[in-house]
Amino acid sequence: MAQGLLIIWHSRTGASQAMACAAHAGAMTELGSRLSSAEETSPADMLESAGYLFCFPENLGSMSGEMKAFFDRSYYPLLGQLEGRPYASIIAAGSGGDGAQLQLDRIVTGWRLRRVAEAMIHCTTAQTPEAILAPKTVSDEVLQACHSLGQGIAAGMSLGVF
């Protein structure tokens, strides 16, 4: 039987990874939660999990290539098998994020996943090439929001609300 929350992440400069870890820590207080990089997540991992949190950066106006590759690999093997399962998302962006957000929502509509928490987009405000490519530090306040998001989804799942 499918169980627990699977947090699937990709990060180029560290922000999404830090936010995924914070959400994982929050979810662990309520329910089984697993962190899995987009590169390593298989369709079997998806089938074994009861809900999903996608955490990744916007790159060039859409989801990062590694995250897209995960969906390209998994979409048809899982089509028709995840109907109604809950999902949420955390996106790291410089100043945008909406393109990646919309792309995610369109893809998982095909799987008939159900969004159970408002989309979270964290903008780092990096503008120059140097700042964009530099390793990122995420504030405690944002990490706390990610922790709460993970905890809230996991609580909803364990109570059967989602």
Ligand SMILES: Cc1cc2nc3c(=O)[nH]c(=O)nc-3n(C[C@H](O)[C@H](O)[C@H](O)COP(=O)(O)O)c2cc1C
């Ligand atoms: C190749 C590349 C393309 C990017 N394109 C966008 C973009 O289209 N919109 C945006 O808001 N930020 C863009 N960014 C900024 C990242 O989304 C931002 O720095 C984010 O915090 C990175 O998350 P990460 O540390 O998890 O990789 C881009 C960064 C890179 C490296």
